[in-house]
Amino acid sequence: MNDGKAYTGIDCFRFAAALLVIAIHTSPLSSCSAPGDFFLTRIAARVAVPFFFMTSGFFLISRYAKDNEKLRVFLRKTAWIYGGAIILYLPLNVYNGYFSGRHFLPVLFRDLLFDGTMYHLWYLPASMLGACLAWGMVRKMGLKKAFLLAGVLYLLGLFGDSYYGIAGKFSFLEHLYAEIFEISDYTRNGIFFAPVFFILGGIAADQTARAENGFHRGGKGGRHSAEIQAAEKPEQKRLSAKYFCGFGIFFLLMCIEGMSLHRFQMQRHDSMYVFLPPCVYFLFRWLSFWRGGRRKALRTSALLLYLIHPMVIVAVRILGKITGLQRFLIENSLVHFLTVSISSVFFAVLFAGLWDQWKRGQKMQYAPGKDRSWLEIDRDNLRHNAKALKKAMPQGCEMMAVMKAEAYGHGMYEIAACLDQAGVKAFAVATIEEGIRLRRFGISGEILILGYTDPARAAELHRYDLTQTLIDYSYSRHLNGQGCDVKVHIKIDTGMHRLGFGTEDEERLLHTFNMRRLHVCGIYTHLCVADSQKEADIRFTDRQIHRFYGLLERLEQRGVKLPKIHLQSSYGLLNYPGLPCDYVRAGIALYGVLGSSYDQTRLKLDLRPVLSLKSRVVLLRRIKKGESVGYGRTFTACRDSRIAVLPAGYADGLPGNLSGGRFSVILNGQMAPVIGRICMDQLMVDVTDAGPVAVGDVATLIGQDGEKEVSAPETAGYAGSITNELLSRMGGRLPRIAAS
């Protein structure tokens, strides 16, 4: 799942696009063919920057993004890059006499906001402005209307760019554009140019998500996933071919457009064409079918290439002068282009490597949030578990990652984002609020609500494209009566007697399948003793399984096209592998632990714990034999002792009944028992035998430290509970930090 899912094609083309930008600035064909050069640098290479914008939009703009977290991160990052680039080019600015010009301050303001302080840097403010406009417009009016509005802006921009010849014929237009050019040298900027591409990126993301997560594929009810997969391959090829043809056609049209405009001398500048947006859109969609490994280095290098190449151009010029090779190095445009490109690539790759190393060094030095107690989330282990579970599933079966209760205390956002990147397409939550939050985070895959949602909230289910579980017949009728379309999965009660239709409810089920407003995309049941290896429990589970498949068969015989089916959660998969189905709802196993430490499972997978709980010694004190510690004076020292205070308590999710010597933490590589009662915010441990412990030392409360381990299932066991409960209570207050 990990491999084969990242957008390799898009990453690769970003690099190519950066080379195209170098071509724009070096005109490689100018010494052999003027028309060829015009075609390459004024038309073909113009797809490059819009492609960058669209890529940013693809990951940034979403109809669901109601909180602006992603936007803020994007703006902050781009602003840093912009700041760095401005400083990098300061010497050149000074050399060019930038600061001695008249109207220095207004010019600086204009450049900072629109044109960039160096000719190619306009891209960065345009990114920021364009992203803000696009994001705001999509949020206010939705994708479609925002696209139309951005289209109008683009149209306005066209007449200040390659269609200026037309605007020049009308004096009021000429005046209008003269005003515009007062504040920005071009219309190719963050207002007229960038937004439409950002929004196209958002549209592409939306459509990709929809294509991969169809609104029940193939008629009411959908089909089995094996069938779908088989059908999907040629379908994908067909689509990919379609986008490629689209790109070809629009590229050709754009060439004709550019040549004609050139011929009639319409152009003031040549960045904007009518056929450029569709051309870039089809190119992007076509490339998005090329999936594979992540190419992060390529991405960073592409950006660096873009940023530094003008510097390299200057350097090559100076080099030419010094060595007297001007004629060869500079006047031969092709050699010039190649020299600049190769040197730029060299430096970009070098800097990308250095940057990567620096970032890694940073991570180890700087650890915000680790001053009190914290949860460490190991995403490598999460990805590993997801992969291991996926491997254990039958072919065609997908993972449905269970995200309820803050992803079992691990942090819903971090976990969902990580799994989303790793290619997981389906998620399950317990409540509609959790579902809406996932959507707002930008998760575009299927989101199934496992529990009850008030039917009166059907409109929200629809708006956020959430899938609701039907818990019985009367609930289904209520939901159907709300007047809006809702995606649903039907729950079947096969013996747990919690939620679901009875297996004898065939007539009502048939009714439900035909309800006008309900789109049945799935049918499922839940096993209630799949964790047990006792003979009676195995018999019970077999009966549940049998009942479920029996019902499905009867429904099929009565003409129902079966939607997606699922019945196993973690233990279902581990103890009853190989059942034919479309999803496994993986919760606890995904987080790398079992419910309790005594459990044995038939499948033995290498699952690795994702969560650790750590805390820092804030105070050390000595007490005399006979003195007591904590509330209720439940602990009395039987010897002179050394006590450490850790700032973690039951309000942090550590069960209070771990008090009284039932639980030890790892400190300085030794086990140190918790003494006295665990308080709301603190606990005390006896470190008399733990060697040299100092204030500031890190204690491991759950997790591994060297040889020693305190596992979550063990800890849950001491507290008389199971891991699921222990973890899901964790972290209302604790910060979550990625393990390095």
Ligand SMILES: *Cc1c(COP(=O)(O)O)cnc(C)c1O
């Ligand atoms: C919580 C839940 C799961 C996940 O269970 P795990 O044992 O954690 O894998 C699956 N299905 C339903 C209906 C659930 O409520």
